[in-house]
Amino acid sequence: MHERRKPYPFDSIEPKWQTLWDERRLFHAPNPGEPGFDPAQPKYYVLDMFPYPSGAGLHVGHPEGYTATDIVARYKRLRGFNVLHPMGWDAFGLPAEQYAIRTGQHPEITTRQNIARFKMQLKRIGFSYDWEREITTTDPDYFRWTQWIFLQIYGSWLNPETQKAEPIATYCGDDPDSVRLAYVAEVPVNWCPELGTVLANEEVIDGKSEVGGFPVVRRPMRQWMLRITAFAERLIDELEPLAWPDGIKLLQRNWIGKSVGAEVQFAVADHDETITVFTTRPDTLYGATYMVLSPENSLVARLASPDQAEAVAIYQKEVAAKSDLERTDLAKDKSGVFIGAYALNPASEARIPIWIADYVLSGYGTGAIMGVPAHDERDLEFARKFDLPILEVVQPPNDEVTVGFVGEGTAINSPLIEGLATTEAKQRISAWLEEQGLGRRTINYKLRDWLFSRQRYWGEPFPIVWSEGKHSAISESELPLVPPPLDDFKPTGSGEPPLARATDWVRYSDAATRELNTMPQWAGSCWYYLRFCDPENNGRFVGEDAERYWMNVDLYVGGTEHAVLHLLYARFWHKVLFDLGHLKTNEPFQRLVNQGIILGEDGRKMSKRWGNVIDPLDVIALYGADAFRCYEMFMGPLEQMKPWSMTGVEGVSRFLARVWRLFMEENQSGEWILSSSLAEAAPTKAQLKILHATIKKVTEDIEALSFNTAIAQMMIFVNAFTTAEVRPVAELRTFLVLLNPFAPHLSSELYESLGKRFSITSPEITDQPWPEYEEALLAEDEIEIALQVNGKVRDRVQVATAATREELEALALANPRVQEFIAGKSLGKVVVIPGKLVNVVAT
RNA sequence: GCCGCUGUGGCGAAAUGGCAGACGCAACGGACUUAAAAUCCGUUGGGCUUAACGGCCCGUGCCGGUUCGAGUCCGGCCAGCGGUACCA
Numbered sequence: 001m002h003e004r005r006k007p008y009p010f011d012s013i014e015p016k017w018q019t020l021w022d023e024r025r026l027f028h029a030p031n032p033g034e035p036g037f038d039p040a041q042p043k044y045y046v047l048d049m050f051p052y053p054s055g056a057g058l059h060v061g062h063p064e065g066y067t068a069t070d071i072v073a074r075y076k077r078l079r080g081f082n083v084l085h086p087m088g089w090d091a092f093g094l095p096a097e098q099y100a101i102r103t104g105q106h107p108e109i110t111t112r113q114n115i116a117r118f119k120m121q122l123k124r125i126g127f128s129y130d131w132e133r134e135i136t137t138t139d140p141d142y143f144r145w146t147q148w149i150f151l152q153i154y155g156s157w158l159n160p161e162t163q164k165a166e167p168i169a170t171y172c173g174d175d176p177d178s179v180r181l182a183y184v185a186e187v188p189v190n191w192c193p194e195l196g197t198v199l200a201n202e203e204v205i206d207g208k209s210e211v212g213g214f215p216v217v218r219r220p221m222r223q224w225m226l227r228i229t230a231f232a233e234r235l236i237d238e239l240e241p242l243a244w245p246d247g248i249k250l251l252q253r254n255w256i257g258k259s260v261g262a263e264v265q266f267a268v269a270d271h272d273e274t275i276t277v278f279t280t281r282p283d284t285l286y287g288a289t290y291m292v293l294s295p296e297n298s299l300v301a302r303l304a305s306p307d308q309a310e311a312v313a314i315y316q317k318e319v320a321a322k323s324d325l326e327r328t329d330l331a332k333d334k335s336g337v338f339i340g341a342y343a344l345n346p347a348s349e350a351r352i353p354i355w356i357a358d359y360v361l362s363g364y365g366t367g368a369i370m371g372v373p374a375h376d377e378r379d380l381e382f383a384r385k386f387d388l389p390i391l392e393v394v395q396p397p398n399d400e401v402t403v404g405f406v407g408e409g410t411a412i413n414s415p416l417i418e419g420l421a422t423t424e425a426k427q428r429i430s431a432w433l434e435e436q437g438l439g440r441r442t443i444n445y446k447l448r449d450w451l452f453s454r455q456r457y458w459g460e461p462f463p464i465v466w467s468e469g470k471h472s473a474i475s476e477s478e479l480p481l482v483p484p485p486l487d488d489f490k491p492t493g494s495g496e497p498p499l500a501r502a503t504d505w506v507r508y509s510d511a512a513t514r515e516l517n518t519m520p521q522w523a524g525s526c527w528y529y530l531r532f533c534d535p536e537n538n539g540r541f542v543g544e545d546a547e548r549y550w551m552n553v554d555l556y557v558g559g560t561e562h563a564v565l566h567l568l569y570a571r572f573w574h575k576v577l578f579d580l581g582h583l584k585t586n587e588p589f590q591r592l593v594n595q596g597i598i599l600g601e602d603g604r605k606m607s608k609r610w611g612n613v614i615d616p617l618d619v620i621a622l623y624g625a626d627a628f629r630c631y632e633m634f635m636g637p638l639e640q641m642k643p644w645s646m647t648g649v650e651g652v653s654r655f656l657a658r659v660w661r662l663f664m665e666e667n668q669s670g671e672w673i674l675s676s677s678l679a680e681a682a683p684t685k686a687q688l689k690i691l692h693a694t695i696k697k698v699t700e701d702i703e704a705l706s707f708n709t710a711i712a713q714m715m716i717f718v719n720a721f722t723t724a725e726v727r728p729v730a731e732l733r734t735f736l737v738l739l740n741p742f743a744p745h746l747s748s749e750l751y752e753s754l755g756k757r758f759s760i761t762s763p764e765i766t767d768q769p770w771p772e773y774e775e776a777l778l779a780e781d782e783i784e785i786a787l788q789v790n791g792k793v794r795d796r797v798q799v800a801t802a803a804t805r806e807e808l809e810a811l812a813l814a815n816p817r818v819q820e821f822i823a824g825k826s827l828g829k830v831v832v833i834p835g836k837l838v839n840v841v842a843t
Numbered sequence: 844g845c846c847g848c849u850g851u852g853g854c855g856a857a858a859u860g861g862c863a864g865a866c867g868c869a870a871c872g873g874a875c876u877u878a879a880a881a882u883c884c885g886u887u888g889g890g891c892u893u894a895a896c897g898g899c900c901c902g903u904g905c906c907g908g909u910u911c912g913a914g915u916c917c918g919g920c921c922a923g924c925g926g927u928a929c930c931a
Binding site: 007246247250251254255257259261277278279280281292334358359360361363364365368369370371372376377378379381444445446560563564597634635636637639640641642643645647648650651652654655657658661708709711712713714715716719722723784785786787788790791792793796828829830831833836837839840841 | 844846847848849854855856857861862865866867868869881882883884911912924925926927929930931
């Protein structure tokens with residue numbers, strides 16, 4: 001293949017402008033109080049989800065969101081905003097550690113190399129980041145503040161009175177650790193015996209380790225937890241006013257999973273025990289014909305009868321041995337064992353059998369349920385399998401089958417609430433339970449506390465020491481707490497973290513040793529958006545003035561994969577810091593947008609396996625960065641999933657070449673010179689109109705992030721001006737400003753070239769104001785309207801824009817085509833939509 | 844199962860309830876060229892009809908509804924993609 005002729009000299013233009021932007025610090029945003037800061041301007045903080053710098057480098061998915069935010073950032077700057085548009089690296093993470101385990105190369109080196117490559121790629125695309133604000137989560141100057149924030153969380157609790165985090169000193173009870181927002185608990189974790197390590201949920205696929213495919217079992221271990229559940233209510237409520245996609249809000253709400261219901265106490269026959277269950281349907285209490293405890297419930301051992309004890313023990317053992325895979329697989333088939341004890345239904349006083357079954361989870365509610373088989377699918381399946389009684393207590397509103405009806409209806413067979421509608425029945429029975437001291441109204445959440453420790457090397461060490469089995473914080477002055485040097489980064493195999501190998505480091509004092517766990521990768525990304533406001537600050541995680549000026553994030557763009565966890569965790573930390581008075585804002589991200597993923601040309605997800613991965617640098621080598629950016633935006637709506645197309649890139653590249661030739665032509669010796677068609681001439685009316693339509697469309701579309709249609713409009717502009725014999729330079733110059741956020745290199749170069757021959761007031765396009773459109777110039781004297789008969793277009797006619805309804809109606813009725821179609825029919829009403837159409841109804 | 848998103852030409856897609864298919868790709872025809880590439884101009888949803896200009900019908904996953912008028916709103920399905928997994 002011989003070398004393709006470049007459609008325009010992007011290969012010399014683009015590096016030139018990239019260098020120039022760097023040298024002039026053009027995209028550096030000074031902070032309040034710094035030289036060059038203009039307090040008169042409004043601010044705009046536009047943020048990307050910063051990447052994990054993997055060894056593979058950028059793929060075309062990363063720059064999709066980055067291009068969108070870059071367009072917005074450049075646009076807002078042209079509109080006079082102080083724009084904060086930063087980039088950094090979420091650099092702690094498993095791949096670098098695993099590479100270290102294989103090769104012995106320290107993760108820090110791998111990380112540094114990967115960052116350098118990522119940064120080079122991003123610069124080559126021409127993004128206008130303020131690189132003076134670059135941050136890396138693995139940098140001690142950064143993670144000292146991650147550790148500091150952990151200490152804030154560790155040192156506080158959620159006061160239920162105020163629903164706010166407060167210093168732990170304000171807690172008056174005798175066990176502060178029971179309320180601390182960071183605490184240690186014995187919790188089941190994903191233990192992989194083959195790998196000798198604990199895995200995060202995301203690292204477990206179908207009950208097997210993502211790496212190696214080894215079985216993973218649940219095993220209780222002592223872990224650091226963050227009490228995010230204390231914020232469940234606020235995390236739901238304060239989501240409401242944010243400008244986020246409804247789907248994402250819903251996803252978060254469902255993840256938090258609020259359920260309103262009641263706890264009900266059941267006495268156990270012949271025992272001095274009670275079992276408390278949680279139910280969302282207290283109105284079905286009379287229908288509770290049996291009871292189920294989770295196999296792990298501590299009551300089981302005490303309640304099991306001697307003749308059932310063995311069966312119970314066997315079942316418990318079976319369940320414990322089940323891997324996640326088996327549990328998932330067997331989910332459809334219910335299993336369980338009768339424990340030989342009975343409970344008393346507090347409403348009906350019936351004696352009901354107590355079972356254990358693994359469909360009841362120990363971690364949710366009270367770890368016990370009342371079985372109401374008539375009105376719960378799972379209970380019904382269980383009751384049918386084990387032949388337990390089924391008692392209908394809710395009458396469906398229509399003629400539906402009663403057994404298995406889970407909706408709302410009327411209470412039956414329930415003396416205390418007989419005949420009441422479900423909502424009222426719930427109220428009545430809950431009130432009765434409360435009067436009798438047998439229960440209370442309560443709320444449960446699916447959300448669990450956040451398992452915050454990892455048994456890894458490449459993460460932030462906890463600023464915690466242990467002495468006589470008790471944890472305590474190290475002082476802030478000891479931060480950053482840097483991980484010790486190690487030669488061997490492998491897990492120890494016993495479940496003990498690799499940091500245990502650094503024996504000197506572990507020993508804190510004669511009496512105390514360091515915490516060996518490290519924080520999960522989420523930690524660094526929970527607050528990076530704050531650090532961007534003031535990345536150099538050595539005295540505080542973010543300066544107060546800087547935070548007050550820049551926060552909130554006005555626009556946050558990233559992938560849906562972070563729709564739940566990252567965004568939930570970051571909101572949680574933000575709220576703690578807010579409550580403690582360290583921040584002025586309650587929520588971090590005002591407007592959120594998720595870009596859709598880009599598929600390969602074959603319509604499949606890009607992956608090495610299919611060989612359909614596109615490297616941005618390859619595309620840029622052929623078509624240039626501007627074409628790459630514009631194509632990414634022209635493909636379709638930002639939020640939508642869409643396939644890559646190389647011929648599509650070529651089309652956009654042709655558009656940019658047409659822009660180039662609008663201004664430039666080749667002379668005899670093949671050099672590009674300013675086009676002879678350019679002139680300081682008055683535009684035609686039609687040209688003015690199209691320019692102003694373009695200003696309007698591009699402006700509105702950027703605000704709405706509808707970049708594809710903005711580009712389409714610019715294509716219309718270029719097509720119209722290409723055919724003009726005289727090209728009015730003032731209008732073309734304005735067009736370059738519109739194009740600038742999308743194709744910054746090309747537009748800058750052409751703008752500069754124009755300045756060489758035509759008078760130009762400011763030296764650079766970036767000093768231009770964003771143009772305003774004039775509505776008057778968009779108006780037409782005459783427009784075409786459609787004439788319809790019964791909703792079908794029968795003719796189109798030119799009419800004066802100012803034509804009145806009456807004139808339009810008369811015109812339509814007099815039209816021969818319309819008359820043809822209404823002939824012989826009786827005339828109904830005539831709908832007139834000025835500027836659009838007239839619809840004549842005839843039957 | 845449940846929840847969410849998406850279904851429009853050969854393809855990516857446009858369209859405040861008001862002329863479906865803007866813009867681009869691909870394809871085809873023409874100009875330029877010794878030729879090709881590049882560039883420029885034009886045609887391009889399907890069917891029927893006309894010598895031609897033109898005209899008619901159908902068409903936004905399927906079925907129904909609201910409306911003078913539905914790709915758009917409402918109800919019920921179907922398919923694809925994504926998330927989630929017994930949360931009482």
